[in-house]
Amino acid sequence: MNMMSHVLTANTLLTAFAAVGILMWISGAISKYLTLGRIHGSAIAIMLGLALAFFGGIATGGEKGVADLPALAGVGLMGGAMLRDFAIVATAFEVDVVHARKAGLIGAVALGLGTVVPFILGVFVALAFGYTDAVSLTTIGAGAVTYIVGPVTGAAIGASSPVIALSIATGVFKAVIVMIGTPFVAKMIGLNNPRSAMVFGGLMGTVSGVSGGLAATDRRLVPYGALTATFHTGLGCLVAPSVLYFTLRAITGS
Amino acid sequence: MTISGVALLSICTLLGVWLGDLLGVVLGVKANVGGVGIAMIFLIAARLWLARRGLLSHGLKTGVEFWGSFYIPIVVAMAAQQNVVAAVKGGPIVIIAGVGSVAVCFAMVALIGRLSGPVETIDEIEAREAEELVRPVLGLKSGRIG
Numbered sequence: 271m272n273m274m275s276h277v278l279t280a281n282t283l284l285t286a287f288a289a290v291g292i293l294m295w296i297s298g299a300i301s302k303y304l305t306l307g308r309i310h311g312s313a314i315a316i317m318l319g320l321a322l323a324f325f326g327g328i329a330t331g332g333e334k335g336v337a338d339l340p341a342l343a344g345v346g347l348m349g350g351a352m353l354r355d356f357a358i359v360a361t362a363f364e365v366d367v368v369h370a371r372k373a374g375l376i377g378a379v380a381l382g383l384g385t386v387v388p389f390i391l392g393v394f395v396a397l398a399f400g401y402t403d404a405v406s407l408t409t410i411g412a413g414a415v416t417y418i419v420g421p422v423t424g425a426a427i428g429a430s431s432p433v434i435a436l437s438i439a440t441g442v443f444k445a446v447i448v449m450i451g452t453p454f455v456a457k458m459i460g461l462n463n464p465r466s467a468m469v470f471g472g473l474m475g476t477v478s479g480v481s482g483g484l485a486a487t488d489r490r491l492v493p494y495g496a497l498t499a500t501f502h503t504g505l506g507c508l509v510a511p512s513v514l515y516f517t518l519r520a521i522t523g524s
Numbered sequence: 525m526t527i528s529g530v531a532l533l534s535i536c537t538l539l540g541v542w543l544g545d546l547l548g549v550v551l552g553v554k555a556n557v558g559g560v561g562i563a564m565i566f567l568i569a570a571r572l573w574l575a576r577r578g579l580l581s582h583g584l585k586t587g588v589e590f591w592g593s594f595y596i597p598i599v600v601a602m603a604a605q606q607n608v609v610a611a612v613k614g615g616p617i618v619i620i621a622g623v624g625s626v627a628v629c630f631a632m633v634a635l636i637g638r639l640s641g642p643v644e645t646i647d648e649i650e651a652r653e654a655e656e657l658v659r660p661v662l663g664l665k666s667g668r669i670g
Contacts (some may be wrong), residue, residue, distance in 0.1 A: 286601060290601050290604075293600060294600065312596045312600075315596070316596075316599060316600055319600040319601070320603045320606065321608075323604045323606050324609055327607060327608055327610075328609060333607045333610070334606075335606055337604070342604075345601045345604050345605050346605050348601040349598055349599070349605050350602075354598050355537055355559070355560050356533065356534070357591050357594050357595035358564075359536060359537045359560060359564050359567055360533050360567070360588050360589070360590075360591035360592035360595065361595055362563075362568050363533075363567055363588045363589060365564075365568055367568060376636065379636070380633075383632055387625070387628055387629065387632065388628070391621065391624050391628055392621045395620050395621040395624060396621070398620075399614065399615060410617070410621065414621045414622070414624075414625040417599070422560050426555055426557070426558075427553075427556070428555060431607035432607045432608075432614065433611075435603075435611035436611045436617060436618060438599075439611065439618040440617070440618045440621045442603075443619065443623075444621075444622040444625055447622060447626045448626055451626065459630055459631075459637065461633065462645040463643050463645045463646055465637075465640075466633060466636075466637045469633055469636050473629045473632050473633055474626075474629055490646050504565075506561075507561040508558045508560075508562065508565075509558070509561070511555060511557055511559075512557045512558040512561075515555065516551070516553075519553070
């Protein structure tokens with residue numbers, strides 16, 4: 271047993287890969303059997319990750335979730351700023367600029383609104399809960415855009431870990447509501463043609479939320495929604511820690 | 525070679541993050557201003573440039589796509605190391621911001637749909653394409669898209 275824990279702590283990054291991999295298997299199984307594919311496995315995995323961080327924090331009394339446990343210190347490296355930025359930048363490789371033209375002006379408008387509107391709403395909610403500094407407001411507002419934009423923005427402008435955790439949780443929660451809620455409101459919001467699917471993708475953003483929600487509504491609409499949604503994270507990572515942050519800084523004066 | 529993809533991705537990321545830091549210094553803030561977004565633009569531009577020159581090899585693609593497919597596990601690892609205990613004390617902010625932003629965005633989808641006038645639904649498009657397929661007996665060209 272002692273030897274085993276020695277192996278785990280001596281190879282922390284590999285331990286982290288194994289641990290996260292097992293977590294993703296479990297999440298995939300939960301998604302398939304308990305939610306009948308309604309909620310995407312990735313959203314469940316992130317929620318489980320946050321839950322483990324909660325219990326890790328209680329068990330160790332530390333501030334870095336499960337990364338405070340010696341055997342799981344590698345999770346800190348795996349989910350740290352370096353590999354996170356690296357992997358997120360890599361997703362841009364799948365963006366096809368030629369396809370983007372198909373979405374046209376209406377897709378661009380939807381993308382713009384889909385970034386700014388949730389951001390403003392998130393900022394107001396954060397204000398209502400007593401946050402007043404521009405860094406925390408921007409991070410929580412960015413979390414309301416997507417669960418990627420939130421932590422990328424928070425890390426870039428130097429937000430505290432609790433605020434980053436709030437912004438991830440907000441983004442994941444948003445993705446889950448989009449996955450579950452879309453089929454119920456599809457008729458009401460006119461989600462029955464490729465154009466509205468592209469508008470939907472641009473406004474909602476989270477690729478997992480959009481593809482999950484559209485798949486449950488009408489499988490044929492998925493590629494149209496995913497087309498605009500893929501630009502959402504890039505746009506958010508570009509404007510949230512820059513234009514939006516500066517605007518808030520100018521308003522709050524801090 | 526796979527390493528050329530990983531190297532390309534590294535160069536784009538390093539350049540983007542460096543420019544983001546530089547922008548922060550220029551603008552007088554202690555922050556990385558849009559570095560990840562800038563890096564993504566570099567990568568998209570590099571891909572276009574390589575594709576046009578026919579240099580987009582399989583190995584290069586593998587090197588970048590591996591890391592792209594790795595981002596959800598990395599986000600899970602990132603979530604698992606946050607100070608959630610402190611965040612939980614923040615109260616129902618997550619639920620209110622999450623529900624609120626989805627509700628507002630659903631409303632915007634409906635609004636944009638109404639403002640930009642009626643369009644063919646996907647059922648109508650498929651029905652029309654099916655008809656066009658049946659009518660010209662000699663036309664063997666399939667206009668149907670999966």
